[in-house]
Amino acid sequence: MRVWIDITAPAHVLVFRPLVALLRERGADVQVTSRHYAQTVELLRLQGLEAELLGTHGGGSSFGKLRAMSSRLPALYRWASGRRIDLALAHGSHELTLVARLLGVPSATTFDYEFAAVQHQLGCRAATRVVVPEAIPPERLRPYGVRPPKLVRYPGLKEEYYLSDFEPDRRVLDLLGLDPARIVVVVRPPAEVAAYHLRLVNTLFPAVLDRLGRDPAVQAVVVPRGAEQRDAVEALRLPSLVVPPHAVDAQSLIALADLVVSAGGTMNREAAALGVPVYTTFAGRLGGVDERLIAEGRLRPLRAADELELAKRREGAARVRRDPTVLLDLLTSGLAA
Numbered sequence: 001m002r003v004w005i006d007i008t009a010p011a012h013v014l015v016f017r018p019l020v021a022l023l024r025e026r027g028a029d030v031q032v033t034s035r036h037y038a039q040t041v042e043l044l045r046l047q048g049l050e051a052e053l054l055g056t057h058g059g060g061s062s063f064g065k066l067r068a069m070s071s072r073l074p075a076l077y078r079w080a081s082g083r084r085i086d087l088a089l090a091h092g093s094h095e096l097t098l099v100a101r102l103l104g105v106p107s108a109t110t111f112d113y114e115f116a117a118v119q120h121q122l123g124c125r126a127a128t129r130v131v132v133p134e135a136i137p138p139e140r141l142r143p144y145g146v147r148p149p150k151l152v153r154y155p156g157l158k159e160e161y162y163l164s165d166f167e168p169d170r171r172v173l174d175l176l177g178l179d180p181a182r183i184v185v186v187v188r189p190p191a192e193v194a195a196y197h198l199r200l201v202n203t204l205f206p207a208v209l210d211r212l213g214r215d216p217a218v219q220a221v222v223v224p225r226g227a228e229q230r231d232a233v234e235a236l237r238l239p240s241l242v243v244p245p246h247a248v249d250a251q252s253l254i255a256l257a258d259l260v261v262s263a264g265g266t267m268n269r270e271a272a273a274l275g276v277p278v279y280t281t282f283a284g285r286l287g288g289v290d291e292r293l294i295a296e297g298r299l300r301p302l303r304a305a306d307e308l309e310l311a312k313r314r315e316g317a318a319r320v321r322r323d324p325t326v327l328l329d330l331l332t333s334g335l336a337a
Helices: 010-025 039-048 063-080 095-105 116-128 158-162 172-173 203-214 225-235 250-256 266-274 290-294 324-336
Strands: 001-008 029-036 052-056 087-090 107-110 129-133 153-154 183-188 218-222 260-261 278-280
Touching: 001 010, 001 095, 010 029, 010 039, 010 087, 010 158, 029 039, 029 063, 029 324, 052 063, 063 087, 063 095, 087 095, 087 324, 095 107, 095 116, 107 116, 107 324, 129 183, 129 324, 158 324, 172 250, 172 290, 183 203, 183 250, 183 266, 203 218, 250 266, 260 266, 266 278, 266 290
Parallel strands: 001 029, 001 087, 029 052, 087 107, 107 129, 129 153, 183 218, 183 260, 260 278
Antiparallel strands: none
């Protein structure tokens, strides 16, 4: 069996790492495509995943996204044509499902935020299977043409699957020059270039950086999404902020931290999966996964910087580990369609 996987963002590298290994253990020929975007290429290399790089991210404007898609779609089609692909898999890559549909190849896409409307209108309608967490109410997916049997759902968080074999590497603390006696906070800025962020202004996040960056008891590691964010944070020259110059082992950093504050989704859920206290500063509409995590007390919404409870963590909540073969079997169920 030949499987095509399109990885278009840094978080997707981690999602597919165990799935690629499982597919290859089953004898599949796995071929990966990707694009130049944020730290995606660097993380692919760190995880030992070879990929054909086709296209780039369109940036923060709708015109830029459309231009990038109009260039990348034909490039993917040319790449995939004649390769005799049996199954195509993606995490939110509507370009993969569109190309797979044109080629008559069954495809599956997965995601865990249901309000990226434009992306899902394109990607879900073209897909054979749409695999999402049970926390997302099915009625929220119907506007994208998603109903059973196309819709299949899994329990828990995707992070509980791909982190199932993960153990933190304490060397990351030394690599960044962190003092474990201080309160170590991991901070993730908002994804300004994501379509669901374009019309939002996150006024809370600068206040959070200012509070953390001036507290001598804190070392706050800001994990930027790209060079522009890195430069902007460094320009603040706040003494308690640490900005890594390159991609780091963010999962180890989270697991060893006392607290996570993130405007994104993946890092919030990784912290929850690893039993680490986490605040969200997300300025958009909350999805079903975050709603459930908040209801369970595993994620705390932050409304003001002075609400942050800064203290050394004694013990985290128990980790939840789930078998990634469950996720893989749901994604590959499209072969039988």
